[in-house]
Amino acid sequence: MSERAAPFYCPYCGDEDLRPSETGGHGAWECASCRRAFAVKFLGLLSAPSIPPGGSTNDHQE
Template identity: 70%
Template sequence: MSERAAPFYCPYCGDEDLRPSEAGHGAWECAACNRAFRLSFLGLLASGLTRGDRDDHDG
């Protein structure tokens, strides 16, 4: 089994100085902005969803 992909950028500041956190699986630390965050997979989108359907909900 292969490892999961690592994030390339911090979701808060956009910096690339990320390290795995000791907080557990999917947890990362950004040395630039001193934030910790966790990544997780939520699931697949419904198969009936189309691009036009998403645009209708943008307000």
């Protein structure tokens, strides 16, 4: 099993200077650029989309 994924950039300012938060708990990160703290949480897997008869998942009709 590999290590857990880390965010590549701050969702607020886009900077890449992120550090794990020592006070925020599991999944918490701090941006050194904009000084914001945020958390990343895995919610689960989505179910596979069902394919209707005809084989197209496109809801767009012409």
